[in-house]
Amino acid sequence: MQQSIWQGIKLVFIKELTAGLRFKAAWAAMFMFALTTLACVSMALQGGVVEPRLLAALLWVCLFFAAMAGADRVFADEDTAGTLLTLRIFGPSQAVLLGKMLYTLFLLVLLAMFITPLFLLLMDVTVAAPLVLWGTMLLGCTGIAAAGTLIAALTTGASVHSGLFSILMLPVILPVFLPAISLTAGAFGSGGITGSYLGGMALYDLILLVGASILFDYLWYED
16 A cells, blocks of 8 residues: 555656646746746846845745746646546545645755756855755745645636635745745844754644645545
């Protein structure tokens, strides 16, 4: 049974990755949104001196809204293509959830690895604690992936899917978003790096994962 679930997760992840590489609309939307936002922020500041906390907030705003441009498609594309019912019949709920969540996390980590070095370069930011920065990025991306996958499933089929997704996503992800800004500011040299924030982010990510796992079973097998 355990091996079957892991095999299912692997198959769903490979399916999502193959489809993502073939039809790159979600990838293009995320990366172009991030680039556009970063370019606008960079030109607006025009090389001015900005305090670390504001820089951290700007970085996470870029990442969060770029993620919103693509993360909501994880179930909507299945619904549009007409394959959602087939997946519901033949796909175990936990394998589908975790496979799609892993794919979303993969996309978000790629996005963070792409946009963060550009942000540091264009904004002339010196990173005082790189391990804290990348640990925060990983935990933040995990939280967005967990919440985003569940909410994408909840809003699939809604007539105002994208708007509803963003409205539901923001309050759920705030407990990740706010400490991530504080930790990123600390990594940029503002001081006051608190290990409890990292622990709190990890705990909330775990709560999101467990909650998504429980709720998704009811959602997936509803009549």
